[in-house]
Amino acid sequence: MPKRYTVTSALPYANGPLHIGHIAGAYLPADIFVRYLRLRGEDVVYVCGSDEYGAAITMKAQKEKTTPRAIVDKYHTMMKSAFERFGIAFDIYHRTTEPIHTETSQGIFLKLYEKGEFDEQESEQYFDEVANQFLADRYIMGTCPKCGNENAYGDQCERCGSALSPTDLINPHSTLSGSKLVLRKTKHWYLPMNKYESWLKEWIVKEKQNTWKTNVYGQCKSWIEGGLQSRAMTRDLDWGVPVPLPNAEGKVLYVWLDAPIGYISATREWAKQNGKNWEDYWKNPDTELYHFVGKDNIVFHCIIFPIILKAHGEFILPTNVPANEFLNLEGDKLSTSRNWAVWLHEYLDEFPDKQDVLRYVLGSILPETKDSEFTWKDYQARNNNELVAILGNFVNRPNNLIPKFFAGVMPAQYELSDYDKNVLAELASYPDRIGDLIKNFKFRDALSEVMNVARLGNKYLADTEPWKIKDNPERIATILNISVQIIANLSILLKPFLPRTAEKLDKMLGFDGKLTWEDAKNTNWVKAGTLLQKIDLLFEKIEDDVIEKQIQKLTINNQQQTTNNQQSQTIAMANHSNEVKPLQTPINYDDFTKLDIRIATIVAAEKVAKANKLLKLTLETGIDTRIVVSGIAEHFSPEEVVGKQVTLLANLAPREIRGIQSQGMILMATDKDGKLRFLQPSEAVVNGAIVS
């Protein structure tokens, strides 16, 4: 038995509001887990906070003509309040821009530095000569080599979602000054992760096979066995934790190093405020550490951060990282940029006092083993058919019967029938069953078991029919007593999942809230004679028009955003050409005549084996028949390109691609949606016709 627990939820990045995908991924499951542990009386600290450094935030600040500080203040406040209103029970919601975090992360960096865990390496990075600085990946824009999007960032293309590195970009330019970039040498500190491969094989591949979720374990194993790369732990940027070394001006800790350390600094701050020793929660082997994250975070929490903790030497390692998959919305991926999301703060505004409805719905569809889907119709159905019809209805039955039969006073339990005893025995079996499910991160199943308690109650009333009984007040009293005991235990079992609903039950039963999970095994502890308070309905039906409105809102927001995106993209493209054109090196006519551009006809095409973007094209050029390999397979099938005339850069030096000699390059136009189009003569011309 561990003596204490440290639980973390992924630090949300402070550049936008929270949506239901975040909640379902990393916050609701952790919150259920933590509330359960607390009910068990465990020593647990649950920490989180805003992740406030990094290039994406300076980018956004620049775009909105404000400061990074203003951006993070805004979203930190927004997220903190949304979490509070929704009922995520952090012990502390911290932020990585606090001084204690700087101190903590610098301390860990220095310790690793002093232990010689880093490799200092010089590398070539893009430098903006106009702005006179190295650029973070996010500051570099260019054409995505995968989908042709001209506004791809140096770390990622937001259109096709590919992860990129700045050197992948075609025509990279600075978003600061718009200028073209030059490669310049810079020094960084790298963590040689390959050094830890054998340790990871032992620690994860061997030891975690049976305790970690298959999705998490499989992914980790794949990374470890595929070989780990050295990874830079610092960046050239001014918005971050400064590298605490001499001669390191302008260098900060990589956000992915500093963010998980945010868990530690948050714990330190909490300990300071609450008279605790933070080291108990991070350095004592009696403590179990759990990171709740989404699947996009697996590598950092399972590989990189543990390596850092291990390299440092004093810290405990995560017991488990129960990462969730993704939540989809109405058939599509959630997307901030397309505004395809249900925003938490908007939900809280528009559905006041319905936190628990959302908690219930998300809790029922948590993407625990595979991607799952939220739809408003499902939200409505679960509210109306489950919360209202089963849980709300059951509670409401004794809620009405007791005032009617006993003037609101808890009746006594008299002689129990065998059936009564069976029901009570079943009731007593739930806490352990539900607790086991929670401990195994099966929150969906656990929640459904809680609902089964309400089902048990409904069935008990239907079977015993107290309202029909005449001449046996003791029997009526016993039945209603047992019904209330079921509600009482339900109030405890609901606490981790639907805390506000559980509070309403406490109010009904007159509890002071100091109950533990174990109390839910006692099936006779609401004392006869207690004055029960009649409460309002726990849940109300949600009508079709409310749901229709939400669906419409989604569609409208999405369309508006798409239009906005297109506009800003058009503007960006215009700016881009304005900025880049003058800076391009002028060429003279002789330069142009060096290019031998011809019209040719595709006479055969086939997919290149082991590549899904490449087509091997056979061209009739008028001069010869040649092979060209072209990265267009995702846009055109081999069948549809055969017979087409295309424009060919014919005298480009041959190059071997995937073992095939490619002689030349097909010239393509990239449409703004990323689609490729051939450049064709307006009417067919002879093969070999010169383009000039």
Next chain:
RNA sequence: GGCGAGGUAGCUCAGUUGGUUAGAGCACAGGAUUCAUAACCCUGAGGUCGGGGGUUCGAGCCCCCCUUUCGCUACCA
């Protein structure tokens, strides 16, 4: 293409080390009932477990091939 995780009733999902007629919730149909927000309770219908092959006395579970979804990764001059 490689790797990881999925494809089980109309929908959302369970299925432990392979073992008798494959489960749950919701939706649907019939019945019963009225304390309860036309809710609850009972019963029922429904799936050649993505497709094909193999191992086995026996496979949703193991092996091979194919197909498809999601993620990571490679190929784009």
